[in-house]
Amino acid sequence: MSPPPTHPAARPPADPKGHWFPLAVCLLLAAIALVLNGYVTNVVGETHTPPPSADQPSPELDKVRAGGPVLNITGGEPASARLPSKTIALTFDDGPDPTWTPQVLDTLKKYGAKATFFTVGSKVAKYPELARRIVAEGHELGNHTYSHADLAAVPGWRLKLELSLTQRALAGATGLHTTLARPPYSSTPDAITGPQWASMKELAAEGYLVTLTDLDTKDWSRPGTAKIVTSSLPARGRGAIVMMHDSGGDRRQTVEAVEAVLRELTGKGYRAVTVTKALGMPSAHQRADGADRFIGSALSLAQRASETFTGALSWVLFAAGALTLGRLGFFAVLAWVHAARTRGGKRRKGRAPVWPAPPPVTVIVPAYNEAAGIQATVRSLVATTYQGELEILVVDDGSTDDTAQLAAALGLPGVRVIRRPNGGKPAALNTGIAQAAHELLIMVDGDTVFEPATIGHLLRQLADPAVGAVSGNTKVGNRRGMIGRWQHIEYVIGFNLDRRAFELLDCMATVPGAIGAFRRSALVALGGVSTDTLAEDTDLTMALCRAGWRVVYEEKALAWTEAPTSLGQLWKQRYRWCYGTLQAMWKHRRAIRERGPFGRRCLGYLALFQVLLPLLAPVVDLMAIYSTVLGDPLPVVAVWAGFVAVQALTGWYALRLDAERASALWVLPLQQFVYRQLMYLVVIQSLATALLGVRLRWHTVRREGTFNDPAHPAEQPPPTPALAHAPDGTH
Structure with a gap:
């Protein structure tokens, strides 16, 4: 992942930090309001008629x-x-x-x-x-x-x-x-x-x-x-x-x-x-006296405000729960319909077209400081079972490590290393597009490895001339730690449910940078990959959809990626994704008024489920703590258990669609206590950054070299998608 160039004279401003203070003040006021309302409604220290007492004799x-x-x-x-x-x-x-x-x-x-x-x-x-x-x-x-x-x-x-x-x-x-x-x-x-x-x-x-x-x-x-x-x-x-x-x-x-x-x-x-x-x-x-009258009036105002606030939170809690469950159910049904059509060999009306002969393809690998995994990536591309002509372009975007040398040292046929000054990932992709020899393009990140059949699965969807891009199925390769397992669960549910549903609804939001296939002519007509946002994949996908191209999902096109291994690294990645998605939504906001379903469905979905719902998520936790501490905790535990059960059922179906082991679901309850909070805090941070008008820097993620071991996941499969269901829910 290449960061945009930085110059000493024009260094990007630091991420805003001041908004955390207003957030803390808001949370404090919310806690005060809840405690006051609990006190008023006799939840705090609720009393009952005292039992008879054995009093000591007293004249x-x-x-x-x-x-x-x-x-x-x-x-x-x-x-x-x-x-x-x-x-x-x-x-x-x-x-x-x-x-x-x-x-x-x-x-x-x-x-x-x-x-x-x-x-x-x-x-x-x-x-x-x-x-x-x-x-x-x-x-x-x-x-x-x-x-x-x-x-x-x-x-x-x-x-x-x-x-x-x-x-x-x-x-x-x-x-x-x-x-x-x-x-x-x-x-x-x-x-x-x-x-x-x-x-x-x-x-x-x-x-x-x-x-x-x-x-x-x-x-x-x-x-x-x-x-x-x-x-x-x-x-x-x-x-x-x-x-x-x-x-x-x-x-x-x-x-x-x-x-x-x-x-x-x-x-x-x-x-x-x-x-x-x-x-x-x-x-x-x-x-x-006047002081008591003033205090009394303020008390009355505070009490009524706390009651209104608590009532509003109850409605928000209900709405958030209904939206979450409704989304899970709706997308599970759409995923089932998509899976049924796929098994029947039909993507839309009639049988999908096929290539008369394997077409030539160019694979573009933008790379910035990917020394830890670039060789595994290139090897996996060369090891493909695809029979057509294959060109692999490794575009080194001014790396400060040995990325270019390591890729060139492999000496593999069909692989060409292109060096260019650092200009950012979109610039590296545009360089690859300009030098590609073929119409069909595949883009893959430098920390990702392909299964041997992946290229063929991607390109078969492009046999349909109406299809402009294909999203592959990215899986987490390093899923042994708890954070990796959480991402595995999140990716599987996000890919199998969201992307299948997006294809049916004609509103695919993102073809991930980790694995995607495109028509070169479609990208050239758009002016290449835009540098306007930090989520270039989301921006590009939205532009393709607005231009009238269909974007589909190919679940058999498997790629294994390296996910962040620490909460700090995960924060950086998701922060960039979420902020970039907000940028893309704003850039393409006029799509809502355009003909066709994409704008209203895609932007409506992102606004409702990837912005509004995460902003409401703290209410769920706040009300759960409020009800547990100040009331009977059993109803809260029952609701939470029911919600996790629904998620687990949906996750089981998603895992089943992806041929993954259902045993991975054991981490799902634990995900509710750390991972979910991190995701909605990312949304809050991203939204605050956007509203404050700060241009976010590109946050690079440290590579661990997961696939340097010859026994990479292609031979010993773990499980899950990598289109990281980030706070934007689409990557």
Whole structure:
């Protein structure tokens, strides 16, 4: 692979690095939004009704249990209070709720009653207009924590945080604080447990008047309107605090019961007032300062933004999953159709044409610093079983190693070494095209070896005069390491599914530089191989398709290539491929408006599945971590296992089409944890580079000399394609 020439006076700018900081900031903000939403929805620290506890004997607690529902624990001795006779304080927990709170308020207004609403701070932040209506209609607000956490089961810092966040939410919504608090999962005084008592003392230390209840209607269990009414009525004219709920589920029975209770108690001379009014105390509302009001408004905005963001991520997750599975299924079906046609000897309509005699062909090998493998490449080309005239041109593009000398030293018949100053791979190919003696051309990279029958398989497709180019089947030769095995799996699926489907859809995106056959006249008409992009093979293929040539895939034309052996080398290769594909897509963007299916299908596919989908891929990982850490991990594991199973099934079929061993699939689950992330980060990097207007340098990949051993894969086959299903998905 030849890099473009560099000159000291005009050195290309370095790859952009600054965009990683904005990306890190975005990821941090996303994590904060997810954590906030998890906290709000009570996923973080989700609590349940505490089990009965074996409390140690405590005279203090016994006194509280025997007292009234309103507890003042700020002094040395706990004191409690009961409501006077013929007085009822209706209290509503867990709201506000956009469905049920307005109905409760309408009923209270109908009877001129006032009530106390122990609100959950996260719901106040979400529905501030309801909190304002509660206050505007003369009702009272109380603190019921921010996320409905069990205060008896959380550490002290969490208790204070729950109370503080709720106060700020109230301040942002109404401009008020409250001195009333009711711990979630509390009930009547005689039901207080030891841990609950400890948490109530902490509430008192924060300045709150703890408000329990005389009558717990248990309306949350929806026992029926009649039972709720019965449990809400005080006996013998006594006063009472009644606990109901205006949120947390279907509260239709509660709304009906409120009206029935007010109707009956009003007839008996009861007054329905707030808790502080019933006790003759000053209002629980206190004016919040400007700072708290600002913080509360910001909290409300952040919470609603986090909820919207999380909801959007859920839809993105669904869309990404649907697109991925849909693509796998659709391309598997097209691959099956292609395989069936191939077995029948038909590529389109009728039987494929054949050459009357083997035509002459020129093989062009562009080479830049390919000393590690150039001799193996040339030997494999000369060892072909093809019977036609064969010319092999090794175009040395200003190598700084012994590439040219090693190729010439072989002294093989039909092989000519052409030396030229370094100008880049497209320039080397154009040199070969200009000096080729024949109409039919084959291009092969200097790190690739052919099977003996490969040339013949490539050229048989060019017997059809409508075919302008043929993509061969490249396989990874060095697949013993984990990275090589991952690329093997990726290439097989990419080649067998994508390229077969592309041929049927007339939208082949890339004839890979590793192995491809062309008509010289078609390339000359296009002006040769363009230097406009770093993906010259994709650029050239798109230009051929736009010129009206068919581009087909020949799965029997096998070539073995050397894949990157480290993550760093893989990054360099895929970065160049992906960036070059973006360049090619932009260069050929007008193809969308041209007649024929190529532009819409090819560019649409690349934009959707090789740009957009990888950009959405981080959402999958982010939501998986979010759901695993903050919720039940079993559904996440089940979905992940199902997704891998579908991939494995598709991979098995692809391997079967390519006569490869299905045992290679054992690395597929591991591929999800490193390789996939590397691929979508490459897309992000490439897109950022393109948007920032930076011209990417050619990234060379270190050669290992995989095929220097005489027992190269042509004799001891490993498996897989090399049209590296890069982030652009087409190489």
